[in-house]
Amino acid sequence: MMAEIGLILIIIAAVIAIITSLSPLAIKYHLIPLDTRITNHYIDTLVKLCFVALILAIAILGYLFIIDDFSVAYIANSSNTQLPLVFKVAAVWGGHEGSMLFWITAIAAWSLWIRPKNGLSSEFDNHVSAVMAMVLCGFLLFLLFTSNPFARLLPEIPVEGRDLNPILQDIGLILHPPLLFLGYVGLTACFAGAMAALLGPKTAIQQHCKRIRPWAILAWIFLTGGNAFGSWWAYNELGWGGWWFWDPVENASFIPWLVATALVHSLILSEKRNSFHASSIMLCIVAFNLCLLGTFLVRSGVVQSVHAFAADPTRGSAILILLLISACASFTLFALRAPRLISRPNFEQVSKETLLFIGNLLLVVAALSVLLGTCYPLIYQVVSGHSISVGAPYFNSLFIPIVWLLSLLMGAAPLLRWQHDKQPPYRQLMLLAMAVTLLSLSASYMVTQGFDFWLFCGVFSVCWIVSCLLLTIARALTQTTSLSVSRLCQPPRRKRFYSMCLAHLGVAVAILGATVVSNFEQEELLRMGPGQGKQLAGYTFVYEQTEQVDARSYSAIQANISLRDSQDRIISYIYPQRQTFKTNGMELSAAGIKRSLFADMYVSMGVPLSETEYLIRLSYKPLVSWIWLGALIMMLAGFTAISAGRIKARQTQTHSANKPSVPAEAS
Incomplete structure (x- = not known):
């Protein structure tokens, strides 16, 4: 019964979102009272009701995870009775359906948060709420028709769930996805603000950019944290010790971060110099549509990645339709309304504005280069029918020089004055x-x-x-x-x-x-067993013994490796594991890491090579934590x-x- 209530709440939220998105038209054509306070109260109430419906829906989903209701397909595929409570809660957003519900709920929460209090909303605020409601409406319909998190497994209900993917059973699941989704929600708010600014008068554009700026900064903060924690998660959990692999799914969240960085700096120009309004609006539009494009890449199955969700062509097609509708509508409105925002530059060539503008161009070029490298294999396969891969050499050869140029601008720009520097x-x-x-x-x-x-x-x-x-x-x-x-x-x-x-x-x-x-970085890949040692980067790794470890959800073979300095004194012990999960028999290498501010000692345990020896990877990673x-x-x-x-x-x-x-x- 609880699952059905959750589904009804999602349907109610979708209806409310449709009504809210149509509210500007209703006001324009006198379908609701024109009194400002009554109109604002009406929209405030709709936004609050939508948020309440969605927060209750996601709370119900969390409750169903906690009580192990395996009659719900999403829970049966993402949890089991042996899963620790903290990961049962995190599993709410650990899969496709739950993560979409989390994203949608966050949009509703952000929409409520940015509504001015005490009924003092302006036309701009009402347009922002309407655009946010349109986005909510599209996502809710997508959730209801292709990704229902409350779908039942009837009449055959499994006794035990399939378990959460072992790679996701890490603190990274608690931090990384929510931060990314909150970043996407922030860019959604910027997109809504951009649409509302285009619909409003030209004279208020500077004030609108001031309103959007804190939303953009907050979105940038969340995207920074999401990408950083994603990198840290991969470093800890995947067992190969890398911190960035230019994976398509990694790139899907990194590209919006680059554009969001340009957006933050462009909004500074719009606020301080009352210029570059068109570029700020354009970056808002591009950033949001890149979020949708990244969602398509991650959830459609068109790219293969350890980070990707399960492939589903139906979901991919639905997301692609949402992307096309959003891109066509927003870019058309921009083409019609943006020319009035373009003004003659009121600054000299040698000024802070010039360097900020060039920096924004470089950030956009960096985003486009990463996007090209990510999408080129897909385009090539569609055109030629053959597969091709684009790896780290391509990305590094383009991205590192761009970062070097950006560093030049980052250093010089704060030393110049606004508008015109008479003594540069x-x-x-x-x-x-x-x-x-x-x-x-x-x-x-x-x-x-x-x-x-x-x-x-x-x-x-x-x-x-x-x-x-x-x-x-x-x-x-x-x-x-x-x-x-x-x-x-x-x-x-x-x-x-x-x-x-x-x-x-x-x-x-x-x-x-x-x-x-x-x-x-220094690394050795070798076979090791009890009593064997290896020197690396001035340290000695000694394999002391092998132990059997039994946890709630997995059993593991654990290597106890002592780390010794040049005087053969034991500094610490490192415990890499080879884990086997009880529910599905999946094996996972859990790295052992001795962390410090200046270097990490990273040890991962591979497959057994004999009765006592295992394939061991030893790594010395200086300043990786920086x-x-x-x-x-x-x-x-x-x-x-x-x-x-x-x-x-x-x-x-x-x-x-x-x-x-x-x-x-x-x-």
């Missing part, structure tokens, strides 16, 4: 560039006894970004005669300045980690920027409230 710091930048180039060349030569282009690019990027950041901070602290310092000391400006510094520092830290681990540390710093920077925006909004409201002749407007 050419001399400082040239001297700094020469010093960083010499340092990078020296480091590359000393380490490799030659010239390594990729190593040079990585070292130069890190040194350039960090040195320019230090110079930027020094200039901000020493220019006491200018007004910029007094303005910088204001809380919102100070926080925005520090958030920029933190974000760029996070990029530098991630680049440093990726450069060092890619160039200086990749994810950089992502955390970037996320912190994003939250700092949002905090600065909230402070500024409160100050603006207070300033407006103190003027009796001007009524306060909703933020």
Whole structure:
């Protein structure tokens, strides 16, 4: 009965979404009262009801997982009685049907969150809610007709479930998918804001971009976390020790992150300089449609990946239809309305605006290059009927030079002024560039006894970004005669300045980690058994013994490996396992990792080669954790920027409230 209630709630939410999406037309043609407060209350109520229906539906699905109701097909395919409680809850979004319901519920929650309170909604807010409702309507119909999470297995109900995929039984499942979906939801809100801005008057476009900016930053934060935790999850769980493989499913979430990064910077230009509105709107549209394209790649079965959901041509066709409808409608509206947003640039060639614009172009080029490498095998197979693969060499050869160019802009842009810099710091930048180039060349030569282009690019990027950041901070602290310092000391400006510094520092830290681990990782693949040892990177790995381990959901063969320093002192023990899951007999290699800030010792256990010996992979991974540390710093920077925006909004409201002749407007 609970499953049927959940299905009814989804149907109710779909009906409410349809009504909400039609509300602007109803207002325009006088089908509902025109009084602003009544209209806003009407839409507020619909948005709240839709959220309540969906949150109850997903709560019911979670409850059915907890009580092991295997009459529901989704639960029977994704859980069993031996699964720990935390993974039963995480399994709600661990499969296709549940993850779509989670995504839809998050859209409803975000739609409610961005509605102004106290009935002070504007026409822009009502249009945003209508567009969000249209997206909800499309996803809900997709869920009902192709991916019902409450479908029953009747009359034959299994006694035991098939179990959650062992690869998903990791903390990564708790963090990675929700963060990605919340990022997609944020880009959905930006898309809705872009559509509402196109429908509104030109004079309000700057204010609309200010409204969209915090949504874009929050979406960027979630996408940063989702991609970082996905990389960390693969590093821990897949057993081969890689942190990025340019897998099609990885790329499907990375491409929207690149566009979202460009969007955040474009919205800065729109807000501060009242320009680049058309490019900001276009990036909102492109980012959302790339999310739909990524969803199609992941859920249609057109790409083969360990991360992909089960292949289903029907679902793939339905998602493709949603993508075509969204792309055609949004790009058509943009083509009709965007020309009025294009204005003549009011800045000089040597300015912060120029570098930000070039940086956005490079980010879009990077996204297109990754998209081409991801989709080219599919296009080639359709055209020629033959298979082809595009691997890491293609992506690295294009992406690393683009990152190097972006690092140049990231370092130089904060040192220039808005609109026109009468005294650009050419001399400082040239001297700094020469010093960083010499340092990078020296480091590359000393380490490799030659010239390594990729190593040079990585070292130069890190040194350039960090040195320019230090110079930027020094200039901000020493220019006491200018007004910029007094303005910088204001809380919102100070926080925005520090958030920029933190974000760029996070990029530098991630680049440093990726450069060092890619160039200086050491690895050995060998057969080992009790009493055998191997030296690697100045450490000795000694295979002490093999143990049998029995857990609730799996049994495992575990190797106890001691890690010793150059003086033969035991530093730590590492415990890689070869796990066999009880419900389906699936085998999985669980790596043992000795983590530290400066290097990870990574050991994975392969197949048995004799009665006592196993195939063992030993890896020394210097600074690999800095990749994810950089992502955390970037996320912190994003939250700092949002905090600065909230402070500024409160100050603006207070300033407006103190003027009796001007009524306060909703933020």
